[in-house]
Amino acid sequence: MVLVVTITGFGVVVATGGIAGLRQAQQVGAAAAAVAALVTPLLAWLWRYGSVGSHEQAVERVSAALRSLAVAQREQWSMEQSARQVQDPWPLPVRWAVTARAQAVMASWGAIRGAPRAGALRLDGTFEGVADVFSASDSPGRLVIVGEPGSGKSTLVVRLALDLLDRWLADGSPRSPVPVIFSVAGWDPHRPLLDWLAGRLATDNRALTQPVRAASGAVRTLAWELVASGKVLPILDGLDEMAADHRPDALVAAAGYLSSGQQLVLTSRIEEYERATAQVGPLARTPVVELLPLMPADVVSYLHDGVQQPERWNGVFEHLRHSPDGPLAAALATPLMTWLARSVYHNACTTPSELLTTPYVAGREAVERHLLGRVVRAVYTGINPVYGQRSPEYADRAQRWLTKLARRLQIAGTFDIAWWRLDQMVSPVGLSLMIGLASAGIYLAARLATDLPLLLDDEAVGFVPATLAATLIIGIASTVAAMVPRSASWPGWAFGCVIAVLAATWFHLRYEHVTWISPVGSGLLYGLVYSVLSIKAAAPRRLDLNIDRARLLLGVKIYSVATLVVGFALLIVNAYDIAIDTVLWAAVLGIGVLPALFAVFVGSHQTQRAPSPGRLLREDRNFAVMSVLATGLLFLILGIFSAYKPQLGLSLGLALAATVSPWGRFTIIKIILAAQLDTPLRLISALQEAHHRGLLRQTGGVYQFRHARLQDQLALSADRPAHARHPTAA
Numbered sequence: 250m251v252l253v254v255t256i257t258g259f260g261v262v263v264a265t266g267g268i269a270g271l272r273q274a275q276q277v278g279a280a281a282a283a284v285a286a287l288v289t290p291l292l293a294w295l296w297r298y299g300s301v302g303s304h305e306q307a308v309e310r311v312s313a314a315l316r317s318l319a320v321a322q323r324e325q326w327s328m329e330q331s332a333r334q335v336q337d338p339w340p341l342p343v344r345w346a347v348t349a350r351a352q353a354v355m356a357s358w359g360a361i362r363g364a365p366r367a368g369a370l371r372l373d374g375t376f377e378g379v380a381d382v383f384s385a386s387d388s389p390g391r392l393v394i395v396g397e398p399g400s401g402k403s404t405l406v407v408r409l410a411l412d413l414l415d416r417w418l419a420d421g422s423p424r425s426p427v428p429v430i431f432s433v434a435g436w437d438p439h440r441p442l443l444d445w446l447a448g449r450l451a452t453d454n455r456a457l458t459q460p461v462r463a464a465s466g467a468v469r470t471l472a473w474e475l476v477a478s479g480k481v482l483p484i485l486d487g488l489d490e491m492a493a494d495h496r497p498d499a500l501v502a503a504a505g506y507l508s509s510g511q512q513l514v515l516t517s518r519i520e521e522y523e524r525a526t527a528q529v530g531p532l533a534r535t536p537v538v539e540l541l542p543l544m545p546a547d548v549v550s551y552l553h554d555g556v557q558q559p560e561r562w563n564g565v566f567e568h569l570r571h572s573p574d575g576p577l578a579a580a581l582a583t584p585l586m587t588w589l590a591r592s593v594y595h596n597a598c599t600t601p602s603e604l605l606t607t608p609y610v611a612g613r614e615a616v617e618r619h620l621l622g623r624v625v626r627a628v629y630t631g632i633n634p635v636y637g638q639r640s641p642e643y644a645d646r647a648q649r650w651l652t653k654l655a656r657r658l659q660i661a662g663t664f665d666i667a668w669w670r671l672d673q674m675v676s677p678v679g680l681s682l683m684i685g686l687a688s689a690g691i692y693l694a695a696r697l698a699t700d701l702p703l704l705l706d707d708e709a710v711g712f713v714p715a716t717l718a719a720t721l722i723i724g725i726a727s728t729v730a731a732m733v734p735r736s737a738s739w740p741g742w743a744f745g746c747v748i749a750v751l752a753a754t755w756f757h758l759r760y761e762h763v764t765w766i767s768p769v770g771s772g773l774l775y776g777l778v779y780s781v782l783s784i785k786a787a788a789p790r791r792l793d794l795n796i797d798r799a800r801l802l803l804g805v806k807i808y809s810v811a812t813l814v815v816g817f818a819l820l821i822v823n824a825y826d827i828a829i830d831t832v833l834w835a836a837v838l839g840i841g842v843l844p845a846l847f848a849v850f851v852g853s854h855q856t857q858r859a860p861s862p863g864r865l866l867r868e869d870r871n872f873a874v875m876s877v878l879a880t881g882l883l884f885l886i887l888g889i890f891s892a893y894k895p896q897l898g899l900s901l902g903l904a905l906a907a908t909v910s911p912w913g914r915f916t917i918i919k920i921i922l923a924a925q926l927d928t929p930l931r932l933i934s935a936l937q938e939a940h941h942r943g944l945l946r947q948t949g950g951v952y953q954f955r956h957a958r959l960q961d962q963l964a965l966s967a968d969r970p971a972h973a974r975h976p977t978a979a
Contacts, residue, residue, distance in 0.1 A: 306461075310471065322430075323411065325861070325949075329946065341551055347373065351537040356531050372538050373538070384425070392514050394406065395516070395519040395538070398957070400584065401585070409484070410430055426480050426512060428514075433499065434664045442483075443477060446481070447472040450476065452788050455868075459471050482513075484514040485515045486516050488522065489517045490664055496521060507533065522537075542579075542583070552566070565577070565602065576615075577613075577616055589624050590604070592628055596631055618962065629942065630644050631942075649927055651944070654926060655963035657926065665952075666951060668915050669788060671918045671922065674918075674922065680917065681729075685724045685731065691900075691908070692720055692903070693716070722747075722755065726747035726748050730744035740780070741779040744775065745777065748768075752771060753769065779909065782905055789911050866933055872910065872912075919932045
């Protein structure tokens with residue numbers, strides 16, 4: 250039907266004005282820019298408020314989204330627990346209790362239990378029983394877990410989340426919230442916790458970006474509704490990884506979130522939590538437990554069962570039994586250091602007795618530095634079920650680029666390796682120049698491919714200089730737009746203005762009788778396309794062709810009204826011919842092309858899968874490819890209905906769509922990082938291998954080093970002096 254209407258529209262246009270009349274670039278270009286400029290803000294409004302549905306429909310959507318979220322979380326953290334080798338050879342018996350130190354940073358038992366002179370809750374146990382303790386009938390559904398660095402806080406909350414998810418999915422009609430783990434290192438506590446949680450949830454689970462109508466009538470995203478209604482149990486991991494001056498504010502924000510009766514789990518190093526609570530006080534009605542050191546006997550059993558030829562460890566085992574309070578026993582009293590010792594000395598060719606010489610030199614810290622410094626080479630030269638065994642040369646290269654990456658993360662003041670935010674690790678000027686060069690290169694290659702016959706035509710003497718001039722203009726405009734902060738439509742305005750000014754200058758110098766309307770109209774149109782392609786491009790995007798028909802029809806209606814408004818405005822200024830051509834051209838474009846563009850840019854997300862960096866990259870790449878095709882189609886039709894050559898617009902569309910997307914920018918950034926840090930060109934695959942080997946952990950769609958201490962140690966081992974751990978902290 251759409252094809253029939255489109256062909257009919259073409260016939261009407263030709264019968265009314267003729268192709269010659271439509272090929273007035275100054276008129277059609279300016280009119281097209283006006284129509285599109287009017288439609289864009291309306292489509293933005295449409296994305297937020299269009300076809301939301303009733304609150305009754307929202308209840309069903311929330312229920313379906315919640316179960317989908319639980320399945321995705323279960324899949325994600327099961328894979329993460331496997332990558333961290335928690336079950337290999339068996340889970341370390343991490344114990345916790347309400348120690349005197351923990352009780353000093355929490356409210357009284359009466360305040361926690363909501364009754365004067367109330368007795369203490371029994372909050373002690375081991376790794377396997379954490380879900381039983383948390384979900385007990387007398388538990389307040391809130392918990393703070395503190396401990397020494399590497400004591401197993403993150404591993405414990407992963408086990409808590411998995412056990413709770415198993416119970417949630419097994420229950421026919423669950424009433425408890427779905428646990429979701431968040432790394433809070435990147436949270437700005439001046440932003441309300443509820444808003445930040447909803448934003449992070451929507452970033453990792455794009456199905457939750459869809460708007461629904463709350464009971465109050467307000468329109469919210471599914472993510473915001475899930476968090477605000479208490480259907481999500483936030484597990485905030487790593488308060489200590491925030492900047493020091495942000496931690497007290499984070500506790501204040503968490504207290505405000507809890508004041509509405511919400512549940513919460515929070516982890517932190519004990520010293521950092523003590524300093525924060527000393528400033529703002531403990532969290533109300535929230536008990537605190539401290540993770541206890543591993544027993545030497547447990548460490549011995551774990552290492553004996555988890556390494557090759559355990560008799561190599563006999564000297565170490567004997568030392569641990571006879572010196573349970575010595576430096577080596579103190580160093581191996583945390584799960585992190587025990588895992589490091591097992592990884593470093595797992596292979597039969599290694600000599601664990603080296604550990605017996607280190608403690609007597611400088612004590613516990615020397616043991617820890619020794620293990621942290623050797624783990625990268627050890628895990629790469631060791632056997633991995635997925636990636637096998639790498640050569641020493643490969644391991645040395647991995648050591649180098651991971652060291653440089655850790656240093657760049659410290660300079661940027663972050664722990665997240667998010668591929669769509671790696672621009673913070675490179676020079677903004679250098680990145681902008683590379684984007685401009687890439688845009689110009691793609692445009693030039695596309696023009697040469699589409700206009701190849703002109704190169705062989707001796708009469709087309711102006712083709713080469715015109716093409717080179719257009720390539721230079723696009724390269725400069727892309728560079729300038731890339732330097733503009735990526736917010737609102739400012740990059741698009743910058744791109745359009747530079748195109749307009751440089752194109753007008755070029756035409757003025759080359760031709761005698763050329764008005765300014767054509768280059769300005771072209772600049773506005775191209776700037777608008779740049780803005781559309783950059784919408785929400787600060788985070789990965791997902792292509793989904795499950796179109797909401799009601800929303801699509803509403804979009805077509807808005808587009809039609811905008812076309813009539815522009816046509817009426819042209820009639821008022823006595824531009825009758827332009828008005829007729831514009832309305833007919835816009836109708837053809839809207840009926841034939843708008844649905845395709847709408848499917849790409851405002852599709853409805855009905856499915857949800859466990860997020861991973863590789864999956865987010867593939868989804869954004871698919872979105873970018875469809876954007877290239879849709880933009881090329883748009884410019885192709887613009888070229889047919891104007892004096893512009895279709896090849897020019899098509900080439901520009903390819904250049905823009907390929908470089909403004911997060912995937913396109915990442916492709917450029919990883920080339921820069923490969924030159925500067927010696928990172929592999931297949932960076933995501935390399936990070937994936939480091940994750941499988943236990944050096945990285947995955948939180949949602951981002952990677953982090955397995956522990957902040959590993960990142961710190963690698964950064965300190967860099968050639969130049971390391972920066973402060975948190976540059977933002979005074």
